[in-house]
Amino acid sequence: MKGIVFVELLKMAENLLGEAVVDQVLDDTPLSTGGAFSAVGDYPCADLVALVGAFSRVTGLPGEELQRRFGHWMMNTFKTYYPAFFEDKPDVLAMLEAIEGEVHVEVRKIYPGAELPTFATERLGPGELRMDYSSTRPLVPFCAGLIEGCVDHFGRPATITTRDLSTPGQARAEFTIRHDTP
Ligand code: HEM
CATH class of the missing domain: 1.10.260 (434 Repressor (Amino-terminal Domain))
Incomplete structure (x- = not known):
């Protein structure tokens, strides 16, 4: 790391x-x-x-709570150091959809050897996104905190649900991010 x-x-x-x-x-x-x-x-x-x-x-x-808080903290750090990633995104769902194919791709260039997770996203409806996280590092709560921090940044309330499907040595989670109002 x-x-x-x-x-x-x-x-x-x-x-x-x-x-x-x-x-x-x-x-x-x-x-x-x-x-x-x-x-x-x-x-x-x-x-x-x-x-x-x-x-x-x-x-x-609890360790999970600390990881989650650290995700919020880290999202603030990313916003401060790399504001450009956030500026051209219309909303949080577009931002989250861009992590795998754009943001973390750039991160690999800025930080050679970065150990990054894999994300797959799917729109479940107009204001709802599913984001599947997969990593060999046990950081599901950290990821949840990053997503929460990202929702806070864009300012439109959303409900996040987390289904942790991790097994020893392989972290996996399904996040659903749904805007509270259409
Ligand atoms: C909501 C958006 C984001 C999510 C959900 C996310 C998720 C994550 C997660 C979960 C990790 C930990 C590694 C792992 O789990 O395997 C990670 C690492 C990292 N991410 Fe992101 N990320 C987001 C946005 C960003 C942004 C905007 C940047 C800005 C440059 C960034 C840069 C990094 C860096 C530098 C690492 C550390 C890599 C390493 O330690 O080798 N991420 N990200």
Whole structure:
């Protein structure tokens, strides 16, 4: 996984817990790097999972909830660094449809070696999209948070349902995003 993901997770944790607690967690958690992450590095996803687990123990928040919050946080980061991806999309459903074929395609150019999930989308009706997520990384709640953050960005309320179909070693989920009003 790209260093930017780790740097942003640690920023969110500092925001939530303060720098001293985060430093303590980095000292106490067995990590491949010994606890130093650079925005331009590459690190195993297992380190992310270990950090989320450690922050979950410290905060008492379930790991899924932390991943989801991190998805919101990361969506804000993407909006700040890469506003152009959002500007030419008419609505959230168009944005979500463009992740697999456009946004993540560009991400691979900006971040060579990026480990990205696979998405398949299908319009279920005028204001309703199904988005199927598949990844070898266990990040379904993170993905849900990104989708929620994306809905918030476009400002039109929608209901998101998540069906987590993950099995060990293979994460899979069906998301449905439906606008509340036609
Ligand atoms: C709602 C829209 C988006 C969704 C649902 C989404 C989903 C995801 C997910 C779930 C991951 C984690 C990797 C995995 O699960 O295998 C990921 C990674 C990533 N995404 Fe997206 N993404 C979205 C938009 C964007 C945007 C706008 C950018 C902007 C550049 C972006 C850049 C990245 C990067 C850099 C990574 C990390 C890759 C790595 O660590 O190797 N994504 N995305």
